[in-house]
Amino acid sequence: MAVYDLEEQEQLDELKTWWKQHGNRVTTLAVVVALAAVGWQGWNWWQRNQSAQASALYMGLEKAAGERDAKRARELAGELIDKFPRTAYAGMGALLSARVQMDGSDAKNAKLQLQWAAENSRDEALRDLARLRLVALLIDEKAYDEALKQLAVEPSPAFAPRYAELKGDALAAQGKPVEARAAYDAALSPLEKQPRRQGEAAALQEAYREMLQTKRDSLGGAK
Structure with missing residues (x-):
């Protein structure tokens, strides 16, 4: 029993020594973790409140x-x-x-x-x-x-044809047909690469492509 108590005392002394060396850091870490958790909850609440208002x-x-x-x-x-x-x-x-x-x-x-x-x-x-x-x-x-x-x-790919089209419109209005044709070509290019759609979406896609082609062809030059 005395041996057991001695071993237990040695372990306790080791624990005390370790705590003296590392206790402050452990306490600080615990506080930081607690504050982070509270802060995260507060941030989420603030965002929800902002969104609601x-x-x-x-x-x-x-x-x-x-x-x-x-x-x-x-x-x-x-x-x-x-x-x-x-x-x-x-x-x-x-x-x-x-x-x-x-x-x-x-x-x-x-x-x-x-x-x-x-x-x-x-x-x-x-x-x-x-x-x-x-x-x-x-x-x-x-x-x-x-x-x-x-x-x-530079826009996202979904908007690229429309951006190029408006660039062509502005250049054409400035009397720059060569640059305008290049812009319309840039608008047409991704449409030609897109998979063919079905139904109403296909009709809209084709109508838009034809409109761009008409704008481009109205400026003359090679097709």
């Missing part, structure tokens, strides 16, 4: 859009951008508000909304779409150099 604002924006209330739509989109810029609702709201502003013939505010979405939306597809709509507005205003500057940003 942004969702409520976006619903209000949709209502304003349905009522064609451009002023209210602009105010709500501005609030989304100011308070919740990191949520998907901010980009969506900017695009929706821009459409309402255009319907109300307010191209200036529409461009501001689209510019923000093109540069700051959290979603790549929303950024590409916002830039496309912005470029279309710039071409309508004959701001061709600014439109081409916007189109210098």
